Amino acid sequence: MFETFFGFAIPGIPFGCTYAVIAVGLVLTYQATGVFNFAFPAQAYAASLVFTALIQSAHLPSWLAFIIAAVIMSPLLGLAFDRLLFSKIPNTNTTAKLVTGISLLVGLPSLLLVAFPSNYYNPPSLIWDINTVYLTFWEIPINGAQISSVVVTVLMLGALVGLLRFTNIGLQMRGAVESRRLVQLDGVNAGGVVAVAWMVSSFLAGMSGILFSPNFGEIQSQNYALLFVFALAAAACGSFRSLPKTAIAAVLIGIGQFLFQGYLPTTGFLFTTVLPSFPFLVLAGALLLMPGLRNLDSSADPLSSVDPPLPPTAAASRLPQMDRMIKIAWYTVLGVFVVSMLTWIPKDWESVLNQGLAFSALFLSITLITGMGGQLSLAQATLAGVGAFTAAQLALHLGLNFLIGGLIGAVVAAMVAVVLAVLSLRLRGLGLALMTLAAALLFDTAIFSNQTLAGGSGGLNIQAKWLGLDLNNPNGHLYFIVAFLVVLLITGMILFIRKGTTGRVLGALKGSETGAAGIGINLTKERIMIFALSGAVAGIGGVLLVIQENVANPQSFNYAFGLIFIVIVVTTGVSTVEGAIQGGFGFVVIQKLLGYAPARFADLTFVFFAFGALTYAAHPEGILEFQKRRSYQRIERFFPSAMKKSEENELAIGIAGGVSDD
Amino acid sequence: MSDPMGNIMEVEHVDAAYGPYRALFDVSFTIPAGGVVALIGSNGAGKSTVARTITGLVQATAGTIRFDGVDVTQKPAWQIARLGVASVVEGRGVFSQLTVEENLTLTFRQRGTRKELSRNLEKAYESFPALGERRTQMAGTLSGGQQRLLSLAKVLVIPPKLLVADELSLGLAPVVIDMVYQGLEKIRAAGTALLIVEQQVDRVLKISDKAVVLDRGSVTFEGPTNEAGNVIESLLARRERAGSTAAKLVDEAVNDGVDPEHVVSKLVDEATKGLDA
Structure with a gap:
């Protein structure tokens, strides 16, 4: 024995x-x-x-x-x-x-x-040889x-x-x-x-x-x-x-x-x-x-107040005239994009941009939980997978329409997120990130690798009859229209939440949980709510993604993607909806462009975003957000009469933010 | 060595900022060698920023800071500390995850030799027996007063040339404040110059040789302590007037149904004018 x-x-x-x-x-x-x-x-x-x-x-x-x-x-x-x-x-x-x-x-x-493009096999031993048995215990070499x-x-x-x-x-x-x-x-x-x-x-x-x-x-x-x-x-x-x-x-x-x-x-x-x-x-x-x-x-640094406060977002600090110009520009770009997608854009690029829409939806879940809620979740890819596989299973076994199943999938993803939120109620920062990482790994090994639940390594193919609509017709634009409306809806919802009481409550939580609790905010309720919302949005993103790819593949939702997604959204701006959308499109467009380069450069997409995210140290608002604010400031120099307004804003923000240290 | 005029530190036309937000404007004053200077002013005046700038925690964006004849304006905090500037920071100024003894050891190994360490530790425990009884206790678990004493013990045993003490009495019981000020007297007696940043004006003016009054990031008074009280009272009266003006503006604006953004803009304008008046 x-x-x-x-x-x-x-x-x-x-x-x-x-x-x-x-x-x-x-x-x-x-x-x-x-x-x-x-x-x-x-x-x-x-x-x-x-x-x-x-x-x-x-x-x-x-x-x-x-x-x-x-x-x-x-x-x-x-x-x-x-x-x-x-x-x-x-x-x-x-x-x-x-x-x-x-x-x-x-x-x-x-x-x-x-x-180092070559593969290296049988790495050499440094001290003692792996193939030599030096000792035996209980006949174990x-x-x-x-x-x-x-x-x-x-x-x-x-x-x-x-x-x-x-x-x-x-x-x-x-x-x-x-x-x-x-x-x-x-x-x-x-x-x-x-x-x-x-x-x-x-x-x-x-x-x-x-x-x-x-x-x-x-x-x-x-x-x-x-x-x-x-x-x-x-x-x-x-x-x-x-x-x-x-x-x-x-x-x-x-x-x-x-x-x-x-x-x-x-x-x-x-x-x-x-x-x-x-x-x-x-x-x-x-x-x-x-x-x-x-x-x-x-253990907060007793001298942390020496750090300068975070700058306001580019949108918050720009002039009213410029605000109007930017809005007009955005609506113009949006209109041109829609018309282009429906008319002249080649099919292979339309497919890439459709995928960009799916990723945008998924990335908006990171805007919700990290940008607005201040919680770092490394399990967003997993929650997207939960939504996608739930819809696929409901279609496979119950014959339920995939889009309706997708909504149920979003609810299931939200429920998983709630369980995760409840389990990690007492965790903050690093602890929370690690808990979400553990959950992602657990899903990878226990759920997504399961043949019955996720179709094994090949995943589950999305059958045309599941969809009801002709979403994947390569000659049609139905997928684009549906995905575009979904992203528009999610964006509207986030902007609505941000401008309302919930947005302000989340802002308070992000600033100081102790302070927020002190004014009567129910931390538990708000935290669970933001996890649930974010989980549902991630689930919808996952459903859009698998419809676009025609397959629900577990590899698309493994923990590594959860990490990569965070890196991408942080690069483009985690606190704004346009940051998530730019991240979604940037991710697929760079991948597509690198497809024209030699194969060894295929993985450089991650490097682009990883090195972009490294600027997070200097610009916690995101490198794109930083560049936007700088551009606005440069443009402001051409509007000297409006400069006074900008200084007032800055002063008011300074007063509101308690810039004075003593 | 101190400069020929007998000043251990000279601050000339210094500006400082936290990122894009300026906090100090053309600040100038001197600290005599061995003297005690009270740096006073109301909330938000920039007192702590001055303390942080001269100790190197915040870099001056303009002007010059000289310590003991050496230009330290752009030097990092650790180099300034090695020249002989010690600092007791506002609030919790100890390493909460280290024991009392480790806190003291960390300082004494920098300011003294390894051989002197045991002797210096014993000196600290003699001066503050409460610390000796808690030498293996994590500093973060000490009371606020004990943490302050630990901060002072670090500088009392090996006196620096200049001690910058920021809001020493903040949140402490009167009996502990007495102990803290007794500690300051001992440090002064050892020949250390002191810059004491305080809101408790009466207390600090009693032990100071001169006062520097700050208001909204600028020095409004530098001179004998007996004149500083009047300056402070005048500042407070102006602040009160500005506050009333601001409240009146808000009421008027709200009653007129003006856009809140304009209320803020107007408020900032008017409140600033009120203070300049």
Whole structure:
């Protein structure tokens, strides 16, 4: 009995140690810089890719490749992240920090694929050979990679605990994460301290990538993303604070995973559905049950008021004359667009722009929840999938018209969003983002991969008879008309909400939940309402998307798209409806244009938006929104008589926003 | 070294802003070496911005700031701190996630040597026994008064050349305010110059050598403390008049059914005129 138990458990230990190295690296970055580094797997991927390429293509010895990839490149990458991006983000702006990390997670692998177009297989071992058995326990062979995992984890954990707890720079790092400004008043070069933290954690990312790449047959960024999710669960169990607890949790997750694999019957529901979701369930469980995770990012910088207030939106700060001009221009563009779509635009481009409309609807759900509600949800693609698959299932099994099913799908997506809102009522910022990410991952593995529910990897084909209308006739324009009206309706609804009491309530919530509660606003009700609305809109977007693509494919709604969608909308402007619509069209048009370029550039769409989103650090209103305001200001110079009005506006906004600090 | 006129700090024609919003306009004053200057003014006058600008937290957009003969206008906060400027910031000025001892250690390792650390810690605990009893307690769990004492303990043990203290008495019980001011007296006795930003005018003027009065981001008075009280009273009276004017305008506008946007514009115009009068 014990032999069987240990037979299952022992192989889990090295895997657990693998998760531990990454999880501890994550916690170190979070503890020392205040940034939850979503780019960690991208950094690990970059180091292992460069390491393997240097050995297999440039034929360098492995020690030299390690020095270049892990000791030089990785810390420099971390330094660049800090100096160019994260150091510019105010410590209290959780959304900006998360979105910047996600942008790097999305953009860096795509960029690397352009630089390293070859596939690299069988990454080499650095220390002990993966194919050599060095030890046996209970007749279980332990290979070099497994020994590496355990040894590196123990050494690294000891070194990091020592660094943070017993050194002066460790103390400075812990001070800097709370307030870089306050630590500077003590004479500490906070920028230098945080840069060192980034370099150390990036070295760890690179080293973990290189050490564990032999476990994968091929170097692929998805492998590191999967490791990252396991590590995330472990880091959550350590409350993103305790390195030893994180490491122990990671090892236990590794052991637990192997024990379940060993004991569960391979054909049962638990094995096929629950086991793959094990790390996400652990992550969600930790977020729900551990009180320490409810207060992530709650230690506000006492000097946060030094940061300048957010500028008003471009629309709010423009002159009345210009306001009228812009409105006329918008209506003209809209008219020209509609007429063009119905007359001369080629069919392949009409199809692309139709897809843009579907994405616009989906992205408007992000405008609702993040732009208006101030909540960062990483599960919007999942909610879109819920809407789409519900409609498809209702059509498939009950013969219900797909459009009516789509409305029911939107309601189901709203209900899922409500469940998510209720589960994460006590979570804010990072905690909420991680909970929505866990939900997205859970749906990917448990629902969207299910043959019966989502049609397996090929998805469910949308049959013409389901639609009732001739929506997908390539010679007609019916899809365009329906999608256009839907987007128009959603846009109208959002503008109506924004201008009404609910919009003001949401604005109050976004500004200060404590303040909003103080004036009698029911936080729970408002939060659930915005989740439900956003879920319904995402569901409608998903339905439009699958009708346009003629297939409800689970791959279109996986968690990675949830991350990409956030990055896109943040780039184009998360607080305005035109930002979401521009994002929707920009996404498909850039993809279409890149289709004319060599295949290696196909993934550059993500890079465009990822690098656009990186400007979020400097311009939290979105780079397009920033450029719009700047353009308006330039135009204002030609209307000197109206300048007085603009200054008054600015002064009034300043007074209303409490610019005065004391 | 201080300049020949005996000033440890000279602020000349300084402007400062938070992004696009200007907060200081042509601010000039001096702080004598070893002297105590009270920086007073009403809410929104720009007092904290002055404190932040001279400590490097907010960069001046115009003008010059010299500390001990060195131009520090564009220097980052940590370099200014290393020249000998310490700061006790408004509100919670301690690292809440670090223990009392770690808070003190962080400061003492920067201002003193490693060998002196134990001695400096003991000195801090002797001066403020309440902190000694809570040395392993997270600073965020201390009371407001204890957090203030912790902030002062950091500067009392290794006195800086200049201490900038921002709203020290804010939200504290009178008995704690007494302790805080006793701490300031001790720091002054060690030869440290003080810039005390305060709203409690009476209290701060008693220990100050001179006063600087700010109004809407500009210095309206710099001189002996006994004259500052009159200036403050005159400012308050003007503010009250402006407030009445504003209220009257709102009433008139609402009664006339004017567009709210125009009410705000007119209000800003008239209120500004009222203050300039």
